[in-house]
Amino acid sequence: MEPIGPVHDGFMFSQRKATHITSGNADDADTLRILAGHYAYPAMPSSAPCLGKPYFRVNFVSSIDGAVTHNGKSGELGGPGDKAVFRVLRGLADVVLVGARTALTENYRQPQPDSVFTSIRNHGEQAPAPALALLSRSLDIPVDYAPLTHPDTMIFTCEAAPADRRRALTDAGATVIACGDDAVDPERVGEVCCEQGRRRVLCEGGPSLLGTLIAADLVDELCLTTSPVLSGGDAGRIAHGPAVAVPRSMRPAAILTDDDGFVFTRWVREPTG
Numbered sequence: 473m474e475p476i477g478p479v480h481d482g483f484m485f486s487q488r489k490a491t492h493i494t495s496g497n498a499d500d501a502d503t504l505r506i507l508a509g510h511y512a513y514p515a516m517p518s519s520a521p522c523l524g525k526p527y528f529r530v531n532f533v534s535s536i537d538g539a540v541t542h543n544g545k546s547g548e549l550g551g552p553g554d555k556a557v558f559r560v561l562r563g564l565a566d567v568v569l570v571g572a573r574t575a576l577t578e579n580y581r582q583p584q585p586d587s588v589f590t591s592i593r594n595h596g597e598q599a600p601a602p603a604l605a606l607l608s609r610s611l612d613i614p615v616d617y618a619p620l621t622h623p624d625t626m627i628f629t630c631e632a633a634p635a636d637r638r639r640a641l642t643d644a645g646a647t648v649i650a651c652g653d654d655a656v657d658p659e660r661v662g663e664v665c666c667e668q669g670r671r672r673v674l675c676e677g678g679p680s681l682l683g684t685l686i687a688a689d690l691v692d693e694l695c696l697t698t699s700p701v702l703s704g705g706d707a708g709r710i711a712h713g714p715a716v717a718v719p720r721s722m723r724p725a726a727i728l729t730d731d732d733g734f735v736f737t738r739w740v741r742e743p744t745g
Contacts, residue, residue: 491727492729493556503556505588526663530674530682531558563589567665569607569673572607582618604625615641628651683712687714699734725738
């Protein structure tokens with residue numbers, strides 16, 4: 473980073489140069505592998521049982537005026553570069569964690585193996601594709617939702633979830649796991665993923681899930697795409713949940729831009745202690 477202006481009382485602005493990517497090459501294998509280098513996880517074991525804690529990475533897109541959706545969907549704020557980052561983050565993850573309502577709204581399907589990342593995943597002793605984990609207290613998920621019967625799909629809920637809905641989903645072939653009593657406990661969710669050897673947890677929304685993770689102080693990294701549009705309207709922000717007594721400090725680990733004006737920032741936890 474380059475300093476800007478003189479230092480006053482120990483405070484100084486600095487300028488960080490963003491790395492530019494060409495969005496026209498967003499599907500190019502070499503471009504995707506270069507992006508994978510910018511978004512590489514810290515070194516960690518993959519095989520079960522995991523040592524240490526899971527690593528919670530969160531991925532969101534927002535307009536420059538703070539809207540998390542346009543016309544009710546986050547996908548309408550994206551572009552080729554954002555889709556490339558989305559693909560890379562999935563290509564590096566062990567499990568994709570998402571609220572069931574978001575998964576249904578955005579028409580989620582089971583993540584598939586991506587040959588671009590085969591060598592990276594093999595080197596990290598990862599499965600060919602990330603698992604899909606849905607969070608739901610109500611279990612209001614259609615029993616014919618396609619990913620439910622896939623062996624790498626899990627539904628995390630709590631003991632207070634409606635017994636009839638749990639039974640219906642289980643009878644339909646879904647794997648339903650209770651984590652918590654009255655609400656889904658995200659820390660326990662992470663422990664279950666880690667016990668399965670899935671330590672790299674990619675959280676894709678929605679805002680309530682991010683709010684829950686923030687309240688539990690579990691966010692290790694936030695990958696935020698800023699879409700170069702003013703959306704207006706009454707769309708919410710990327711996080712919705714209880715306020716925290718002390719905000720979690722994060723620092724920018726990477727800043728990327730593309731030809732279309734999108735800005736991709738990667739924020740990581742400030743070390744403590």
